[in-house]
Amino acid sequence: MLKLDFAKAFDTVNWVGLQRVLQARGFDQRWIGWMLRLLDTSKSAVLVNGHPGPWISCKRGLRQGDPLSPYLFILVAETLQRMIREAQQIKHPTDEALPCAVLQYADDTLIGFKADVPGAVKLKDILDQFAAFSGLHINFSKSTLIPIHTREQIVSDCVQILSCTRGSFPQPYLGLPLSVNKLPVSAFSVYIHKADKFLSSWQADMLNPMGRTILVNSVLDSLLVYLMSSLQLPPSAIEQMDRKRRAFLWSGDKSGHSSPSSCLIAWIKVCSPKDLGGLGIRDLGIQNICLLLKLLHRLYNPQSSAWAIWVRRRAEITTLHGDLHGDHWQTLRTILPLYQAITTVEVGDGSTCSLWNDVWTGDDCFADRFPALFSHCNIKTQTVREAKSSGIRSTLVPRLSMLADHELQLAQQLLDQTTLSAAQDKRISDFIKPDENIDIGAIYKMLKARGQPSDPKATFIWNTWAPPRVHLFMWLLLQRRNQCRTVLFRKHIVDSPICEICNITDETLEHIIHGCSLGKEVWMRLNLQSMISMDMGQLHTIANHTATVIPELPSFIALVCWHVWKARNAKVFRNEEHSVDRVLLDCRSAAELWQYRFPRAKRQTATQWCSILQMARQGQG
Numbered sequence: 001m002l003k004l005d006f007a008k009a010f011d012t013v014n015w016v017g018l019q020r021v022l023q024a025r026g027f028d029q030r031w032i033g034w035m036l037r038l039l040d041t042s043k044s045a046v047l048v049n050g051h052p053g054p055w056i057s058c059k060r061g062l063r064q065g066d067p068l069s070p071y072l073f074i075l076v077a078e079t080l081q082r083m084i085r086e087a088q089q090i091k092h093p094t095d096e097a098l099p100c101a102v103l104q105y106a107d108d109t110l111i112g113f114k115a116d117v118p119g120a121v122k123l124k125d126i127l128d129q130f131a132a133f134s135g136l137h138i139n140f141s142k143s144t145l146i147p148i149h150t151r152e153q154i155v156s157d158c159v160q161i162l163s164c165t166r167g168s169f170p171q172p173y174l175g176l177p178l179s180v181n182k183l184p185v186s187a188f189s190v191y192i193h194k195a196d197k198f199l200s201s202w203q204a205d206m207l208n209p210m211g212r213t214i215l216v217n218s219v220l221d222s223l224l225v226y227l228m229s230s231l232q233l234p235p236s237a238i239e240q241m242d243r244k245r246r247a248f249l250w251s252g253d254k255s256g257h258s259s260p261s262s263c264l265i266a267w268i269k270v271c272s273p274k275d276l277g278g279l280g281i282r283d284l285g286i287q288n289i290c291l292l293l294k295l296l297h298r299l300y301n302p303q304s305s306a307w308a309i310w311v312r313r314r315a316e317i318t319t320l321h322g323d324l325h326g327d328h329w330q331t332l333r334t335i336l337p338l339y340q341a342i343t344t345v346e347v348g349d350g351s352t353c354s355l356w357n358d359v360w361t362g363d364d365c366f367a368d369r370f371p372a373l374f375s376h377c378n379i380k381t382q383t384v385r386e387a388k389s390s391g392i393r394s395t396l397v398p399r400l401s402m403l404a405d406h407e408l409q410l411a412q413q414l415l416d417q418t419t420l421s422a423a424q425d426k427r428i429s430d431f432i433k434p435d436e437n438i439d440i441g442a443i444y445k446m447l448k449a450r451g452q453p454s455d456p457k458a459t460f461i462w463n464t465w466a467p468p469r470v471h472l473f474m475w476l477l478l479q480r481r482n483q484c485r486t487v488l489f490r491k492h493i494v495d496s497p498i499c500e501i502c503n504i505t506d507e508t509l510e511h512i513i514h515g516c517s518l519g520k521e522v523w524m525r526l527n528l529q530s531m532i533s534m535d536m537g538q539l540h541t542i543a544n545h546t547a548t549v550i551p552e553l554p555s556f557i558a559l560v561c562w563h564v565w566k567a568r569n570a571k572v573f574r575n576e577e578h579s580v581d582r583v584l585l586d587c588r589s590a591a592e593l594w595q596y597r598f599p600r601a602k603r604q605t606a607t608q609w610c611s612i613l614q615m616a617r618q619g620q621g
């Protein structure tokens with residue numbers, strides 16, 4: 001396998017070469033004239049201390065950023081493929097009847113050829129000829145020859161002839177690690193370390209955890225989407241990435257180390273969706289499976305895709321067993337049952353529909369409906385089409401139990417009622433969008449939820465008009481995980497759990513919010529006495545316990561709890577004494593800011609809050 005490296009590919013294309021290629025391809029003379037005119041008139045200038053220098057007319061190269069450039073480049077580069085395929089001396093690695101394999105994607109080129117001296121000599125000759133005519137300079141010292149099952153002598157001869165370097169798998173190709181063997185974990189570290197580049201440029205200490213949550217979700221996770229759409233990450237790679245994400249989330253640490261004390265909630269909970277009580281950080285393992293489902297979906301839809309046709313020629317489409325080897329296919333085979341479970345087949349010609357594992361009539365697949373019969377089945381790969389032509393009986397063991405025999409009759413009846421047509425089988429599912437793509441987001445949600453009911457606290461926490469950092473505070477508060485002294489004492493970080501403000505009892509979250517004098521007084525003045533006996537884990541039920549009418553109560557509770565908490569922190573960390581009046585005033589100024597988070601129709605609420613807070617300040621609660 002030879003991987004070519006073109007030096008500054010776009011900038012060096014020779015115009016005469018391009019013109020000849022276009023002519024040979026039969027483009028109209030006028031059109032070619034236009035293209036050349038476009039190139040001809042291109043000028044460049046060098047920025048010197050920010051000022052452009054004199055204009056330089058270009059003599060070669062394609063215009064950067066011109067949408068036509070990639071096409072023109074491909075036309076030139078494809079000549080190389082033609083030249084190699086036509087050379088008799090360069091042979092296909094395994095089958096001499098086939099032309100040599102050349103994979104080209106823009107300037108990323110892979111040539112798979114049979115390693116022998118005449119082939120290598122000819123290849124080098126072609127590469128030189130191609131470079132001379134196209135102007136594309138091949139960087140031989142950066143091009144790599146990767147031997148697969150080749151004798152040592154031949155490898156060193158070829159390396160010498162091609163004057164390239166010798167490499168080994170895995171090799172990066174189109175941004176993915178390419179290998180003939182199972183990928184080692186180390187092959188993934190380069191992708192995981194990409195995260196460091198982002199982490200180091202973010203001012204983590206300036207962000208609150210909620211800001212970091214958003215960065216983790218929108219940037220760190222999307223880094224891996226491309227990789228995860230093609231390959232399954234090994235668990236240890238996911239662990240490494242999780243360690244980085246966790247440390248960054250909780251402590252803003254960029255090196256991937258987090259102290260146990262800074263992680264306030266178990267990672268598994270953090271990775272749950274918000275409506276299930278989590279923080280909505282993406283679970284990479286499940287995200288990976290969802291993205292791979294997309295790949296499987298392409299096998300069935302559209303069936304005309306080149307890849308689907310290639311796979312169908314080599315393996316049973318219903319099981320993926322056959323001439324498909326390696327770890328990657330094993331992964332897809334393990335995900336296939338999930339794909340079959342979430343889709344239903346509208347039978348056409350029946351050729352891509354598994355008799356046993358697909359749902360194609362009724363609500364269940366045959367394997368679930370006729371378990372006794374299924375246990376007597378020898379060949380479980382039958383398609384509906386095969387079953388129609390050769391019958392189910394031919395795949396069963398000779399003697400059937402009575403139950404199995406009964407099930408066989410039922411199954412055969414259902415099969416007889418089905419008529420095949422010439423149309424392709426069609427997969428239908430709630431997870432397939434109108435544009436025929438599969439809805440990854442919905443599948444992710446379903447896999448994460450696994451039938452769990454949504455968390456009653458979720459609406460109370462997230463459906464408020466509070467800023468994100470207050471959302472996070474409330475999320476922690478309802479799980480009683482904010483760092484109060486009893487929590488810190490349990491983690492051996494402080495030596496006493498006693499409240500530093502009143503020095504009377506243990507500082508639990510309840511004590512901070514409504515037990516200590518400040519909190520208690522605030523709620524009394526607001527006429528929300530029922531808050532004073534509230535267990536923070538039950539805070540979301542507050543509306544059932546109070547008769548006081550306050551519009552948008554959950555948001556209001558969040559506002560007041562947040563400022564009581566802030567007053568406690570001011571006292572503990574900066575020794576600032578905040579009076580009840582000060583807390584109410586702070587709540588009022590915050591309410592004025594929060595009103596812009598409300599939808600326009602609800603802006604009035606903030607005004608109502610302000611007058612409630614004002615009344616409380618005057619002690620009229």
Ligand SMILES: [Zn+2]
Binds near residue numbers: 499500502504511517
């Ligand atoms: Zn206290």
